[in-house]
Amino acid sequence: xxxRSIGDAVTxxxxxxxxxxxxxxxxxxxxxxxxxxxGSMTAVMGPSGSGKTTLLHCAAGLIRPSAxxxxxxxxxxxxxxxxxxxxLRRSRISMVFQAYNLLPALTAEQNVMLPLRxxxxxxxxxxxxxxxxxxxxxxxAKHRPAQLSGGQQQRVAIARALIxxxxxxxxxxxxGALDVHNGREVLGALRHLVDVRRQTVxxxxxxxxxxxxxxxxxxxxxxxxxxxxxxxTPESVAAKLAALGG
Numbered sequence: 478x479x480x481r482s483i484g485d486a487v488t489x490x491x492x493x494x495x496x497x498x499x500x501x502x503x504x505x506x507x508x509x510x511x512x513x514x515x516g517s518m519t520a521v522m523g524p525s526g527s528g529k530t531t532l533l534h535c536a537a538g539l540i541r542p543s544a545x546x547x548x549x550x551x552x553x554x555x556x557x558x559x560x561x562x563x564x565l566r567r568s569r570i571s572m573v574f575q576a577y578n579l580l581p582a583l584t585a586e587q588n589v590m591l592p593l594r595x596x597x598x599x600x601x602x603x604x605x606x607x608x609x610x611x612x613x614x615x616x617x618a619k620h621r622p623a624q625l626s627g628g629q630q631q632r633v634a635i636a637r638a639l640i641x642x643x644x645x646x647x648x649x650x651x652x653g654a655l656d657v658h659n660g661r662e663v664l665g666a667l668r669h670l671v672d673v674r675r676q677t678v679x680x681x682x683x684x685x686x687x688x689x690x691x692x693x694x695x696x697x698x699x700x701x702x703x704x705x706x707x708x709x710t711p712e713s714v715a716a717k718l719a720a721l722g723g
Contacts (some may be wrong), residue, residue: 494532515677591641628655694706
């Protein structure tokens, strides 16, 4: 069992996630104990089917683990009812996916303000522009998604995730649909948030270049944490992933 640290934004205590029935059980995540430090960027890697996306979704409260506990700060989200968990997801954590999920008829600023509007709030223009400024797109506020590159669209999605001022930003393969240039734009934006804003970022990725932007890489295999790297390089990450069969 991992001890909880006051420096951790997220703590997983012996988290297990199983699918199926007792006759055909898939052990997606097995007794994972991890902490994700505040103001840091952690990449979660592993071969296809290793459990990295399931782990991320458990940590973000999108799915409930079969066993174990997940803490956001001091809050044990495993014990929350559905309404309380939904409120926590809206106010304290945000998620960015591989698909940008922007509404094509809305401008960048309208897409960014959407989470607050859905929560019954009216964000001020300065608040929206500041979120776009954090990802380097303040000058694209009036552009619709079709007028933006893939990298810019993903950065709008990140700005939308930031508008609620989350404690933790989770990113599931945020560069998976992007070419190298646009992927670097998105990784640069995430790194800027960590270095300047002290945002906590937890990212699942299959890309050694993306993982090398993190402060720490956690490797999964068959749902189990098998290794970690601090100060990763693309070469060290690729070598470890190859050794795991990724």
